[in-house]
Structures are given as C-alpha cells and as structure tokens.
Amino acid sequence: MTVGKTRSHESAAGHVSGKAIYTDDQRLPAGMLSLYPVLSPHAKARITKIDPAGAYEIDGVVTVITAADVPGVNDTGTIVYDEILLPDKEISYYGQAVVWVAGETDEVARLGAEKVVVEYEPLEPILTIKDAIAAGSFHLKPRVIKRGDPTTALQQVDCYVEGEMAMNGQDHFYLETHASWVIPDGEGNYQVYASTQHPTETQIVVSRVLGINKNQVVVTCIRMGGGFGGKESQANPFAGVAAIAACKTGRPVRVKLKRHHDMILTGKRHGFLGQYKVGFTNDGKIVALDVDLYADGGWSLDLSPPVLLRAMLHVDNAYYIPHLEVRGQIAKTNKVSNTAFRGFGGPQGMVVIEDIMDRVARYLGLPPEVVRERNFYHGEGETNTTHYDQEIFDNRITKVWQQVKDSSNFTARREAIAQYNQASTYKKRGLAITPIKFGISFNKTQYNQAGALVLIYTDGSIQLNHGGTEMGQGLHTKMLQVAAQTLGVKIERLRIMPTSTEKVPNTSATAASSGADLNGQAVKDACETLKSRLAVVAAGLLKLDTPEEMVFADDWIYCRTYPSARIHFEEVTKQAYGDRISLAATGYYRTPNIYWDDATGKGRPFYYYAYGAAVSEVEVDGFTGNFKLRQVDIVHDVGESLNPLVDRGQIEGGFVQGMGWLTMEELVWDEKGRIRTYAPSTYKIPTIGEIPESFNLHLLERAAQDGVIYGSKAVGEPPLMLALSVREAIRAAVAAFGDTDYVPLASPATPEAILWAVEYVRDRATEAVEAVGEPQPVSG
Secondary structure, three states, X not given: OOOOOOOOOOOHHHHHHOOXXXXXXXXXXXXXXXXXXXEOOOOOEEEEEEEOHHHHHOOOEEEEEOHHHOOOOOEOOOOOOOOEOOOOOEEOOOOOEEEEEEEOOHHHHHHHHHHOEEEEEEOOOOOOHHHHHHHOOEEEEEEEEEEOOHXXXXXXXXXXXXXXXXXXXXXXXXXXXOEEEEEEOOOOOEEXXXXXXXXXXXXXXXXXXXXXXXXXXXXXXXXXXXXXOOOOOOHHHHHHHXXXXXXXXXXXEEEEOOHHHHHHHOOOXXXXXXXXXXXXXXXXXXXXXXXXXXXXXXXXOOOHHHHHHHHHHXXXXXXXXXXXXXXXXXXXXXXXXXXXXXXXXXHHHHHHXXXXXXXXXXXXXXXXXXXXXXXXXOOOHHHHEOOOOOEOOOOOHHHHHHHHHHHXXXXXXXXXXXXXXXXXXXXXXXXXXXXXXXXXXOOOHHHOEXXXXXXXXXXXOEEEEEOOOOXXXXXXXXXXXXXXHHHOOOHHHEEEOOEEOOOOXXXXXXXXXXXXXXXXXXXXXXXXXXXXHHHHHHHHHOOOOOHHHEEXXXXXXXXXXXXXXXXXXXXXXXXXXXXXXXXXXXXXXXXXXXXXXXXXXXXXXXXXXXXXXXXXXXXXXXXXXXXXXXXXEEEEOOEOOXXXXXXXXXXXXHHHHHHHHHHOOOOOXXXXXXXXXXXXXXXXXXXXXXXXXXXXXXXXXXXXXXXXXXXXXXXXXXXXXXXXXHHHHHHHHHHOOOOOOOOOOOEOXXXXXXHHHHHHHHHHHHHHHHOOOOOOOOOO
C-alpha cells in the first residue's frame, strides 16, 4: 500500500536545501524587464494628473504602464467587473497601484517610479464596517438564511441576551510574496509563470486585459511558497499588469513584490461584525438565534459573496438551533479588496457562535463545555439537520469531543486549575474545549470538478499532471501516492509536473480544502483507464484471457487466481506501445449529489463534514495581559488519511495560524485609511516561542469516509478553527480574576485586549462586592 503511509513531502529536500524552484527563481530569459508600482498616498481621492515624464530621465527605464496601455478590458474582477486594474479617475484604497514603471532592473524601475508625478484631490473615505452601515455603503443586496420563527421564539424563551462580536482580518504572510513572469513568443501568445492557486482564472484575466483568446495564454504554477487563499484571486492583477507590459514592449516582464508592497496591495481575511439576539432555556439549550453578519469587503467585490455565504452556513458550528435567522451583508469600504483566507468565512461565523455559547454559559452559571455539549447536533431528522436543510448523516461531533476530553484528562485538569487560581492572585489559568464541524466542497457547485492527465513512457516511467497547485500543503505528494497506489507501481516511477493550463484546462482553484478530494479522484480515474488498457496487454503476454483478473502491485502485473503468472510493468508498457495502444489518459471527476438554491438559502452545499475538537490550557498574567499557551490536545477527523505525516502538519499548522489570527495578528489602519501594519516589524505572527511544549494530536481512528478518495477527508482548512479553544481558554483565565456573567474579549486577544478584559472583570467584581444585596442588572 502506498496510500495511507507516512511519507515525506515530495519537495522536502528541495525546501530545506534551497534547491526548490519558485516562480522568480527560474533562469531569467534575455531582456527580462522588472516592474515597480507607484502607490496612492490616499484611501479615497480623485486623480487630477498623471505625468510619467520624469521616469524616462532614469537611464534604463523602458516604459511606464498606465490605463491607456491596456489593449483589452481594464478590469480584473472575478465575480463581477468592478476591479479596475490601472485607475485613471479615482483611488479606492490606500496604496492602490496607479501606474507601474518597467525598467531593465528592479532598482532602475524603483528609481523611475519615484519620478512619476501623480496629483490627487483627497476625498473622505469609509474605513470601518460601522461607518459603512451608517452610510449605507454595501456591495450587493443582503442575503438571508432562515429556519423556524426566531422572532416569535425570542419572545417566549426563559432567558435572552443580545450583543455584538467584532473581529479583525488577517494578513496571509506567506513566505513567497506575489510573483508573475509573462513571456511573449512574438506570435501573439503568452507564457505566464505565476504564484497562483488558480491558474485557469489567471489565464482568464490575462486574456481579458490583453483582449485575446484564452488559448493564446498558458499559465504555469511551478509551486508556491504558501498561499492560504491569498493567491486564489489576488495573483491575477500582477500577472495582468506584467502581461500588459509584455504586450507593449514585446519583452519578457516580471513582477516580484517587496514584502511591504505585498502587505499594502493585497487583500486580507475579511474582518467581520456579528450582532445577535439569542434566546435559551434555563438549562442552557439555545432555542432561537437572530444574527446579522457584516463582512468588510473592501473596495471591490472579489470573492466576498461566497466568503460571506460560508460564514452564514457555519454560524451554527456544531450546534442545533431550532429557530435561526442569519442575515449577511458586505460592507464597501476604502480598504484593499478582502479575499479568500483559510476557512473562507467559516472561522468568522464560528467565532460568533462560540462567543454566544460562552455568553449563555456564564449568564446561567454553567460550565461552558456543558452548554456546548447540550446543544450539539444529535439523533436523526430535525435535530441533526442544519439551518440550510442539509442533514448531517456522518455526525462525529460527540465522538471527537469525548475522545479529546478523555485523552486530555479534561475533568481532573479543570479541578486542578480551579485550585491553582484560588491560590494565585496575579496569574490565572484557563481551560477550554471547543468543537468544529466544517463543510467540504466549494460553495459554488460548478467548481466541484477536476481533471488530470497521466502519461506513461515506454521505459515504464510516468508523468503525472493534475489541476491542483502545490503551495507547501503536500497535495503533489498525495497525488503521487494515489497514482502509485492505483497503477500498482513504486512511487519512484512517477514525476509530478508543474500545474499548467495547457495540460489540464478549465480547472478550479486549489481551495476549499478540496484539492486532494477532487484531483485525487481525477488522477485515479486516469490511472484506472490506463490500467484497463494495460491489463489486456498483460493478459495477452501471460497467455491468459481474463484481463479483469489482472492485479497491479509493486511494479508487477499478475492474475488474481493464478498469481505465479506475472510480468513486470515495464515489459507491459513496451508491448502496449508495440500494439499501438495509447499510454496517455485524461481523468475527470465531479462531486456528486450537491446543490444550492441561492434564492431560498437551502440545499446540500457540502459533500460531507470534517470534525474536530481541541482542548487548550493557558496562563494569563494579570499585570501585563500576556498569555502563555501551556498545553493543547486535539482529536481531528481526517477519514482514512492518505498521508498521516502531511495531515498532522496541516492540523498543527492550521491550529497555529488560527491562534495567530485570534490572539496576536492585529491589522491597524489610521484615521486616513493608511495601513500601519505592513511589515514584520509591526505585524506579529506566531513563532516557535508561542508553540506549547505539550502539543498532543490524535487522528480519529477507524474513520474511513464513504465516497471519497481512498476513504480520506479534507484537512487544509478545518483545523484552523480548533484554535477557538485558545481564545475561550483565555476568556476562562480572565474570568478567574473576578466573578461576572459576561467576559468581553476583543479579537484578536492581544495583551492589551486581555488586560482590558481583566480590568473589566475586576471592576465588575468590585461593583458586586460594593452592592451586596442589590439585584444585579442583566448584561446586554
């Protein structure tokens, strides 16, 4: 068996030795030009003058690219055409690239950019979700998903609270910044090398801005140094502007962003605001939830509609809520156009419901884990069906929850922490457990398809092409394992090829955690086609007449009922060529039985769900607000893992990235809309110092999933939400500084935010002592 075995990443040696080639590491073609942007100093303004003349005073500047140079459509919007590539009338966000200077070197282009004169008439920007609400500034109409009658139910419940939950965005901070090369062939065709998660969409956008057919553009992604969703749509403008320059000059052109340019120019995870009313029983069962979700879309639409939809579809997380109405809107602000980020809106929806769960528990004086357990989806029918009418046939919530409670020794540790907190005045510890239920499939049904192309050569070596892109997540490694397993050959026979639109057309983005699901099935389909052809040849060579009984294993082909009759794989491939039998095959897969009705907000948008649960323990310093993550225990459902080593890496990495979003990665804009956290010096991501010494991870056992590639489950995005346990553990520690029915905690929970929360709890405790005997008001 090749599938299911622990195997190192196929490029691991290249990664650690520096030999792995990325887009901008290739050998430069002769005459390659570099582009450098001229950025707007305003978040919103009218452009009154663009004068590039000064740039040409710099020796080595070849041209300046402006809106007038676009031969096709000056727009790189993905869902609608609302994303001007090169503005000539209005600025929509701080740092927007107005023009690009092409020079013989990076330095020449930079010096030329400094000489370009652009004059502006500043306008008042909209910078926050609340400002957008006040101004009625939104992209598209509101969306609604509803079950039951929350309005009536909220009037009849035992208990009721309302509140809001705001959360910040997150920068992708991949190791490799955006890079694109465009090489014209002199005959009207263009070879594009791009760090893109969606080569087909990059192909579409380049053909659009150049005004040519898609078949004149080939987009290749060698590999990416990280993506996390930030290269799903955001790669397109950089490939587009390089293509315009290549068209204008007839020379190869590259864009390679500096780190600060990447952080200024590219979209982030959407910041969200959730406003809710929740009704519940005296024993903690939620009866009704009415919630408004607002996503900060930024200046253009990008992928905001499906991001918002996924947040709305995950606002329940793992909980059955009989009456639920969620409304969603996309705020239009003068910021970068926010985009896909690991979890794609799901984490934002889950933060809201987990905040509510803790709020309900503290209101009732119940342990938060008890309230969570009491609200899990369970049984059959209504209590196991989501608010969008999808029944959860494979419900494993309770299973992963109980396993992690047992393996982490949760109950005993909770008691020990309570004793510690009684004895410690200035430091408090907190323990929390949170679940996840995450739907797997693209929100847009048509994207749930994939293709592959497998080529076998007469020496028995094999080239493997598929539509997914490699960004360090191990997709190529898994595809090699799937192909080797299906063909019954040693994995060393296979060579994985860079993803290219000329090999596999019309592909979907490598996103939605579906890379292995979709492409794995397509690869398997192509390999099965080749096996059926080779089986006929092998049977003939063995003088047998039952090709359907041929077994392919360990580079040998033999008869299942007569195993001593066997022949080597290479001999069969040579003979197949001699018999004029094709040794190339395409494969295709479409996810079955999924659909979505956008008008009704109902359907079966997900093929299945991934589940997990995490227990986190923290210690909070009451003087500084700093916290230390002491221990993490995780049980996660990956089905029957294709590669446990790769999957463990994804779970650990996703958890840490989620922890960074929720606790330290703070994006800051000033009152003029200028982003101030645009460098590693001002934007903090987790380091090895934040990783707990005790980090225990268990994959759910005997968990094969029906209908997916070799029983495996998606693993890219779901683990990020496990980090909600860290946020809730911090809240538990903060609560130990006082006694209150509400612990407000900002997101991200930076030391400053934690300190403010501690002060709030202490103040409420003091007020309670001073007002002994007086009834306490309900928090609102």
